[in-house]
Amino acid sequence: MTEVFNMGEYSMYIWPAWGFAVLVLGGLVIASVRVMQARERELAELEAAKPRRRRQKNPEGKSA
Amino acid sequence: MTRKRRRLTVVLLGGLALATAAALVLAAFEDNIVFFHSPSDIATKKELGIDRRLRLGGLVKPESWKKAQDGLTHNFAITDLSHEVPVVYKGIIPDLFREGQGVVVEGRLQSNGSFRADEVLAKHDENYMPPEVAEALRKSGKWKGGADQ
Amino acid sequence: MLQKYANPKRFLTLANSVLPWTTCATVILIVAGLYFAFAASPPDYQQGQTVRIMYVHVPSAWMAMFAYAFIVVASAVGLIWKHPVAHVGALAAAPIGACFTLICLATGSLWGKPMWGTWWVWDARLTSVLILFFLYLGFIALANAFDDSSRGEKASAILALIGGINLPIIKFSVDWWNTLHQPASVSKIDMPSIHSSMLTPLLLMGIGFTALFVTLVIIRVRAELASRRINALRAAKIHAEVAGG
Numbered sequence: 001m002t003e004v005f006n007m008g009e010y011s012m013y014i015w016p017a018w019g020f021a022v023l024v025l026g027g028l029v030i031a032s033v034r035v036m037q038a039r040e041r042e043l044a045e046l047e048a049a050k051p052r053r054r055r056q057k058n059p060e061g062k063s064a
Numbered sequence: 065m066t067r068k069r070r071r072l073t074v075v076l077l078g079g080l081a082l083a084t085a086a087a088l089v090l091a092a093f094e095d096n097i098v099f100f101h102s103p104s105d106i107a108t109k110k111e112l113g114i115d116r117r118l119r120l121g122g123l124v125k126p127e128s129w130k131k132a133q134d135g136l137t138h139n140f141a142i143t144d145l146s147h148e149v150p151v152v153y154k155g156i157i158p159d160l161f162r163e164g165q166g167v168v169v170e171g172r173l174q175s176n177g178s179f180r181a182d183e184v185l186a187k188h189d190e191n192y193m194p195p196e197v198a199e200a201l202r203k204s205g206k207w208k209g210g211a212d213q
Numbered sequence: 214m215l216q217k218y219a220n221p222k223r224f225l226t227l228a229n230s231v232l233p234w235t236t237c238a239t240v241i242l243i244v245a246g247l248y249f250a251f252a253a254s255p256p257d258y259q260q261g262q263t264v265r266i267m268y269v270h271v272p273s274a275w276m277a278m279f280a281y282a283f284i285v286v287a288s289a290v291g292l293i294w295k296h297p298v299a300h301v302g303a304l305a306a307a308p309i310g311a312c313f314t315l316i317c318l319a320t321g322s323l324w325g326k327p328m329w330g331t332w333w334v335w336d337a338r339l340t341s342v343l344i345l346f347f348l349y350l351g352f353i354a355l356a357n358a359f360d361d362s363s364r365g366e367k368a369s370a371i372l373a374l375i376g377g378i379n380l381p382i383i384k385f386s387v388d389w390w391n392t393l394h395q396p397a398s399v400s401k402i403d404m405p406s407i408h409s410s411m412l413t414p415l416l417l418m419g420i421g422f423t424a425l426f427v428t429l430v431i432i433r434v435r436a437e438l439a440s441r442r443i444n445a446l447r448a449a450k451i452h453a454e455v456a457g458g
Contacts, residue, residue, distance in 0.1 A: 007262040008261070008262055010262045010263045010327055013263060013326060014262060014263060014265050014266055014323075017319070017320040017323040018266075020319050020320065021269045021273065024312050024315060024316055028308065028312050029429065032432045032436070033432060035433075035436045036432050036433070036436035039439035039440045039443065040435065040439045042443055043439045043442055068293060068294060071293045075293055075374065079377075082375060082378055083378060086382070090382070094390070097337050098337075099392045100391055158327075158329060159327055159330075160259065160260065160328050162259075168393055185334065185393055186330055188328055190397065190398040190406060191406055191407070192257050192260075192264060192398060192406070192407045192408060193257065193258055194255035194257070194258060194410060194411075195257075196255075198258035198259075199258075
């Protein structure tokens, strides 16, 4: 296993190259999934709240 | 449908006009887009004189590479197999620099016809293979590729 | 066929049935690709171990161009057939393409330093890829520059189509002009070019990155469709309150 990670004199170019790719793609995946989850949760809440609010004719709306 | 067809025509005609314009511009600036000039260019094109900085590219002529006593000054010739230019360079040479391999040097032509380089870039070819395969191919005579590392 | 998936709901049904498959394919292909890239492939006869940078650099370059081609097609479909999901798809693909382009530039630089002897040169290949990166940034900026999102979609789609001219320039730059960058290895039919032991990790990573691209586009399209629905619901609610109040 150790010889796999020992790239000799070129280690200082090979590992930063792969590290950068992992960082950028990993960040993109995490950001994309998080945004999707947050938006879909918000949408679900909004859709669940919609019929009730209409029935109540909520008072905040009147005061505004 | 007619509106869609019209938008399609506009996009296609626009693309055609753009491609033509781009082709004309690129053809006009061809001399500026090339990254380096060959030894034959140096021999034939008058505008590539001693008055300007330029890049010269080609193969390092086999058995032309000599290191001076100081270990930093290198003398070699760049050839495109029809013309060659002797090069003097003082500095560190990239790892891929080998006789018979592609190289691009940047600097100025001297009045004596040699080229004084202040930068040397190795150019590698598009062949990738394990050392054993390169060796076997060379032995079989099917391929005369560059030197091993 | 095209019109059928103009409906966001129908598109989402299809996309969600594809998503688990592309996610699995991404993981399997990239893990296999990494194994071949680092453990089961030899060093190069000239470049030694640095050839391992190729297995991330070249697939990233493929994806940088593939994502832009995707944006060009989606933008054309959006402009000509007024297909709403097409614009959303183009917008979703842009940050992914920009990331791949950035990886391509960075890994290329880290490969160029030990092999060529320079981090960067202004040759036709490197410069045209840098322009591609700025086209991505311009597309994203323009799409978000208008308050009215349909105007942003239209403006950015037109920019994407104009920038499409850069794709053949990138591809053929190494053949049309002399450059420091070497010509293509994989599309060449001649002898050595690239040995099969090195082609395996390259193709695995390439297909893995394509699967990753599809997965990310679906995720980002879902996010964008949800946020558009949120905005529509909010607008309807405000409208109802104003009318009712």
